Amino acid sequence: MRAGVSPMTVSRTLAGGTNVRPDVQARVMAAVDELGYRRNEMARSLRPGHRSGLIGVAITNLGNPYYGDFAFGVEEIAAKFGRRILLGNSGEDLGREERLVRDFVGRQVEGLILVPASQENQHLQPREIQNMPLVLASRMVEGVRADSIVLDDTGGSRRGVETMLKSGYRRIAFLGNATSVQTVNRRFAGYSAALQKAGLTVETSLVAMGQQDVRTAQQATSVLLDSPNPPDAIFATNNRNAIGALQEIGRRVTGRAGAHPLPALLSFDDFELASLMPVRVVIIDHDPRELGRRAAQLLFDRLTSESPFDAPNATIEMPTIVRVARP
Amino acid sequence: MRAGVSPMTVSRTLAGGTNVRPDVQARVMAAVDELGYRRNEMARSLRPGHRSGLIGVAITNLGNPYYGDFAFGVEEIAAKFGRRILLGNSGEDLGREERLVRDFVGRQVEGLILVPASQENQHLQPREIQNMPLVLASRMVEGVRADSIVLDDTGGSRRGVETMLKSGYRRIAFLGNATSVQTVNRRFAGYSAALQKAGLTVETSLVAMGQQDVRTAQQATSVLLDSPNPPDAIFATNNRNAIGALQEIGRRVTGRAGAHPLPALLSFDDFELASLMPVRVVIIDHDPRELGRRAAQLLFDRLTSESPFDAPNATIEMPTIVRVARP
DNA sequence: CTGTTAGCGCGTTCAG
């Protein structure tokens, strides 16, 4: 040791200096400063009874500002609890998700927050994740011991579509992502419930599913708008589909004289600049950052309780608000 | 051990099974499956000559889709190299940044990628970060041994402003974030250079700096537009200021008859739906995800070289393209 | 083919 003392003395000094002579402490600190010595947190957390201070967070698409905001909320709460975030992007791919989860567990994270890519649950069973606390966000998975925080997908969609119907729209297309994503099915249920209540039926030619990114959503919109009997409104079930739809609408807005009027948009998920769109926009609104905060809070509720698995699994459904962004 | 063997046999089996009898391997694997056993990566990486497989990434604002995209790019490359991301949000706060960096170092990350919040460099000195490879992204810091990847801030801004001048705009306001952020100064330099070249001078009443989020940017825009001699165009030096400006513009667009015409927008950073805006929009364009990829690539270039510090520090300046998004 | 020893960095426990 640079200060001519044993490692033990350094440890004690860095731990607060109890039972170390002040002058020795000073020497130790000087050496620490000079060498830029830092305690090895990996080794520290290896000691019995110590945790890693790490939370594993796996989301499906970091490129979607929605999930960036979600991660932001998670990080905010985690920082408050002195934890760090191990972040992974599954890209809506189950294999990648499995690898992420395995790796996080191997790295001794204290808990997992996951936006699941599918309904697959084998890799999420207690044994697979070493009985770690698990929080599922945005989407639930059947048959898993986990807390879940989701949105009022069905109700929000129903009320959103009802709002459109009240405004006089009759041919509302459905633009959704892959059906392996649980939310899209719930949102579709709300969509058909609203139509049914209004005495309308779901028209399969108006339903397009499977768009996972902006580009494919734009293409699907283009097909819809070019169809012989195009929609007068589009229900985009997430942020990516909404942006894609609007980009196609934007492409057609210029130089457009008297062709078909452009459709209005109903979007699940808010997005920036919604109020400046050239068509009517209604938002089924909620705050992804708050979703992240609440997900993290659920996790820390368990982590900070003495018996993490006494409490039954919570399923929180966050409300959504239907809001006219652009009349 | 559940399978009645020593830890060593388990280790060998999990490592590929060399020198373990097949039937013993089977027993071990059965026990592993049953118990959900995972190797402890923290303990593994504690062994001499082993690295943690972790990269520390600190960005300034995860709530900005720009940085979400940046993180996406970093994660993409890191995953390719089998590394995980430890993600932290500094919130443009130096203290938080310092704590993040210290913590990352303590956790034995293999390298750091940082969007620095300021020009402060003390906490980034080699000794402070244990001689770890460091990559600065988007913003540089003087007096630091690090690779940097930045944008052509000055040139891009100059060309952007020139484009606006060519289109006939004469009163171009400058909407920038805090001057502690390096890029804003570089972008201001490009702005004034273009004005000067056109025989114009910077009008201080048209310069608003310090807006770090959408809300304050919107307020600043409101003040500019209400001034006696308002701008005919606004140069927003980043994504957040552009969105704020547009939100204020959007607020004024409805019911607007013959008052002042609304200003055009020049934005450093692209944003979704730029082409659908109600005013002319010119973008000084570049890809934040690619920025993230390149930053990560710079880091792995060093990490995979035998002598990580032989190569001199690289400073890459990524080009920007001036593009009319909404004529 | 399998087990033992040793050591990575830390701090609790127990001796000085």
Next chain:
DNA sequence: CTGAACGCGCTAACAG
């Protein structure tokens, strides 16, 4: 007040 021994989980090197 300070140091030495021990063990956290892992595996390279060495015995057997």
